[in-house]
Amino acid sequence: MATIGNPSYNPAVLSDFIISRWKYYEKTTLARRRLADMYSESARVTFETVLNRHGIPPPKSMPTSVVKNGSMAHLLDRNKQSAYSQLIRRAGLQLPEFVRLLRSETEFDTRPNKSLEVPTNDSVWSMYQHRSRWHDIVYKGVQPDWKREFPKQCVPPANHGSAKRALNVIIKHLRVGQDTNRYLILDIDLLSSLRGVTCSPFGAVQKGDIDMTVDARIIHDLSYPPGESVNDNTNPDFDVEVSYDGADALANRVLDVAAVFPDLQRMMTGDVNGAFRHIPISADAVGRFAGTIPELGVLIIDLCCPFGWKNSPSSYWIAGAAISYLYSNSAPEWPLQPAIARFNFDAKTWCDDHISIEPDIGSRLSEAHIALRRSMVAILGPDACNDKKFASWFRRGRALGLDWDLSSLTISMPKEKVDKAMRRVNQMMERLRTTRTQLQKLLGSLRHVVTCIRQAAPFFQRVATLARNAPRYGTVDLSEEATDDLKWFALVINIGRLNAIPLSRFTQRQEPQFHINMDASDRGLCALFAAKKEYLQVEFSDTERELIGVNSTEFCINVRELMSAVFASIVWGPYWHNPSRDTDTHVSFSIDNISAVAWNNHKSSRNDFAQLLLRIIGICEVQYGFYTSAVHVAGHDNQMADAGSRVWQSASLAATFSNLSCGWSQVRIPDDSRDLSRLWGRYCAQGRLPIRPGNTTLARGHSGSRGAK
Numbered sequence: 001m002a003t004i005g006n007p008s009y010n011p012a013v014l015s016d017f018i019i020s021r022w023k024y025y026e027k028t029t030l031a032r033r034r035l036a037d038m039y040s041e042s043a044r045v046t047f048e049t050v051l052n053r054h055g056i057p058p059p060k061s062m063p064t065s066v067v068k069n070g071s072m073a074h075l076l077d078r079n080k081q082s083a084y085s086q087l088i089r090r091a092g093l094q095l096p097e098f099v100r101l102l103r104s105e106t107e108f109d110t111r112p113n114k115s116l117e118v119p120t121n122d123s124v125w126s127m128y129q130h131r132s133r134w135h136d137i138v139y140k141g142v143q144p145d146w147k148r149e150f151p152k153q154c155v156p157p158a159n160h161g162s163a164k165r166a167l168n169v170i171i172k173h174l175r176v177g178q179d180t181n182r183y184l185i186l187d188i189d190l191l192s193s194l195r196g197v198t199c200s201p202f203g204a205v206q207k208g209d210i211d212m213t214v215d216a217r218i219i220h221d222l223s224y225p226p227g228e229s230v231n232d233n234t235n236p237d238f239d240v241e242v243s244y245d246g247a248d249a250l251a252n253r254v255l256d257v258a259a260v261f262p263d264l265q266r267m268m269t270g271d272v273n274g275a276f277r278h279i280p281i282s283a284d285a286v287g288r289f290a291g292t293i294p295e296l297g298v299l300i301i302d303l304c305c306p307f308g309w310k311n312s313p314s315s316y317w318i319a320g321a322a323i324s325y326l327y328s329n330s331a332p333e334w335p336l337q338p339a340i341a342r343f344n345f346d347a348k349t350w351c352d353d354h355i356s357i358e359p360d361i362g363s364r365l366s367e368a369h370i371a372l373r374r375s376m377v378a379i380l381g382p383d384a385c386n387d388k389k390f391a392s393w394f395r396r397g398r399a400l401g402l403d404w405d406l407s408s409l410t411i412s413m414p415k416e417k418v419d420k421a422m423r424r425v426n427q428m429m430e431r432l433r434t435t436r437t438q439l440q441k442l443l444g445s446l447r448h449v450v451t452c453i454r455q456a457a458p459f460f461q462r463v464a465t466l467a468r469n470a471p472r473y474g475t476v477d478l479s480e481e482a483t484d485d486l487k488w489f490a491l492v493i494n495i496g497r498l499n500a501i502p503l504s505r506f507t508q509r510q511e512p513q514f515h516i517n518m519d520a521s522d523r524g525l526c527a528l529f530a531a532k533k534e535y536l537q538v539e540f541s542d543t544e545r546e547l548i549g550v551n552s553t554e555f556c557i558n559v560r561e562l563m564s565a566v567f568a569s570i571v572w573g574p575y576w577h578n579p580s581r582d583t584d585t586h587v588s589f590s591i592d593n594i595s596a597v598a599w600n601n602h603k604s605s606r607n608d609f610a611q612l613l614l615r616i617i618g619i620c621e622v623q624y625g626f627y628t629s630a631v632h633v634a635g636h637d638n639q640m641a642d643a644g645s646r647v648w649q650s651a652s653l654a655a656t657f658s659n660l661s662c663g664w665s666q667v668r669i670p671d672d673s674r675d676l677s678r679l680w681g682r683y684c685a686q687g688r689l690p691i692r693p694g695n696t697t698l699a700r701g702h703s704g705s706r707g708a709k
């Protein structure tokens with residue numbers, strides 16, 4: 001802990017202050033918990049009174065599991081299921097009435113979840129953007145906006161085959177929700193008498209390499225059947241913009257703190273316990289989030305925002321953003337806190353993860369920890385904090401699945417993540433056919449790895465396309481193109497840098513070492529390397545000009561501009577390579593085309609030929625140890641490249657370029673690199689990185705003919 005600006009304070013005084021703040025937080029949380037317990041007990045007594053009134057004894061608790069044939073078999077609470085079902089029959093209740101009774105929603109307190117509060121006592125709450133929406137959720141639950149009336153379901157859809165394989169695990173998860181009244185489990189024969197019920201199938205997906213009979217991720221498929229599903233009938237919530245802070249935002253924050261407080265930057269991660277499960281669905285709408293398990297004879301109603309519903313992310317974001325808002329409007333309160341570190345805390349959020357990055361000065365770290373917990377409790381109640389996932393402040397630790405070293409300002413991909421991705425790539429390449437689920441699991445690993453190796457991004461676009469087009473059920477042929485991309489992805493990962501990547505490189509805050517200007521026209525293209533006073537030109541062939549003449553999308557101006565970047569990478573890549581550097585060389589492309597700029601920076605495009613070009617750039621980046629960024633440059637600021645790409649169509653432009661390039665040298669495009677489609681085909685046939693070419697620069701003052709053909 002640093003004492004910047006206040007070197008004379010007594011550490012014992014600070015310790016006493018932090019202890020007092022922690023005790024105050026604990027007392028406040030305990031008070032909220034006792035209040036929630038009181039509401040829960042009151043609701044229980046009221047509900048049991050109604051049961052007794054209808055001659056139904058309150059259900060006795062049942063064990064959660066038994067051992068059968070040496071294996072653990074999980075159990076539903078059949079006593080609770082029976083009591084609830086009998087009450088609905090005898091009292092003639094529909095779901096909204098029963099759910100309001102169960103959750104003790106009264107005219108005096110309409111809150112479906114008694115743990116939720118609107119923190120009106122906090123002075124900054126009145127400025128929170130979504131405060132009215134949070135008020136509605138707290139007092140009414142989430143109220144879906146349906147596009148149309150739901151058709152009556154005569155027969156519930158069958159569950160996916162995976163649900164049978166993971167049935168024991170599904171029962172385990174359902175029982176946890178049943179015990180907390182987050183899942184309502186009833187007799188399946190009630191389905192015919194209940195109105196407003198729409199059933200969606202259950203399924204399960206594998207968690208890592210664990211067998212689904214041991215553990216699995218439970219899926220409530222609210223997107224089935226296509227066109228008639230709950231998700232299809234949900235109007236999207238456009239009023240709430242969900243915005244998460246990814247690894248780049250964390251890296252930028254680390255660098256910002258390190259710039260002002262060198263060697264004092266620290267990170268802490270906090271996690272919300274249960275996330276979506278805190279957010280209740282309105283009693284009037286819960287029936288639309290139903291499903292059945294016929295072999296168990298049960299009807300299941302989800303009473304909280306289900307994972308997989310279209311509007312669950314935006315509904316939870318209202319709470320998550322509220323936590324971040326309260327936290328980011330908090331600041332150290334210790335009277336002796338150095339003035340330089342009294343500013344508000346910084347909030348970074350990814351789904352239900354809240355990440356703090358602060359300087360270790362005075363009380364700042366301890367107070368930030370308390371403030372984050374206090375903000376979670378203020379919004380979601382006393383059980384909001386997931387203590388198992390609340391990490392202490394660290395210099396070296398893990399956040400968002402990446403390993404951070406704040407001392408050396410580097411980031412690394414965990415080895416187990418890389419091994420997992422490579423294992424999935426190799427397994428996929430061995431298959432002739434695959435499924436959408438297998439493709440999606442593979443893509444999850446590939447996207448994670450690409451956060452550290454952007455050069456690999458172009459090599460799974462065709463895999464992503466295959467996943468999008470794959471049928472929901474059954475298998476699909478693994479295309480030759482997708483297999484080729486996976487081979488290259490594996491090669492790039494094996495060569496690329498995954499460990500100790502400088503944060504300045506990761507965030508692209510590293511200043512470019514080289515700048516390349518470029519332009520393209522209907523006749524050709526030109527790229528300029530001013531630092532070496534070199535340029536390249538390519539005159540389009542007759543075939544290419546024919547494509548331009550018919551406005552071919554595969555050879556549109558966006559693609560032609562990107563071709564300039566490809567040729568620049570091929571001929572100047574060896575020069576950009578510097579094995580003595582600890583980090584890759586940063587090369588900036590200045591392009592007079594917004595689409596080409598975006599394609600290069602995102603390393604993706606829907607244009608097939610542009611995808612090929614991006615793959616070639618990616619190969620060059622890995623081979624020569626550089627990375628590229630692109631910026632847009634207006635045409636009037638790009639006069640030389642503009643003229644250089646048009647020398648074949650105008651004598652005046654040819655003269656202009658000749659004057660501007662006086663003293664420059666023209667570089668020659670290698671003959672075997674002029675046709676980029678053939679070049680890529682040769683790369684694929686060789687199955688390895690190409691051999692670095694030798695010198696391609698013509699003698700100074702001997703530019704030769706204008707451009708390669």
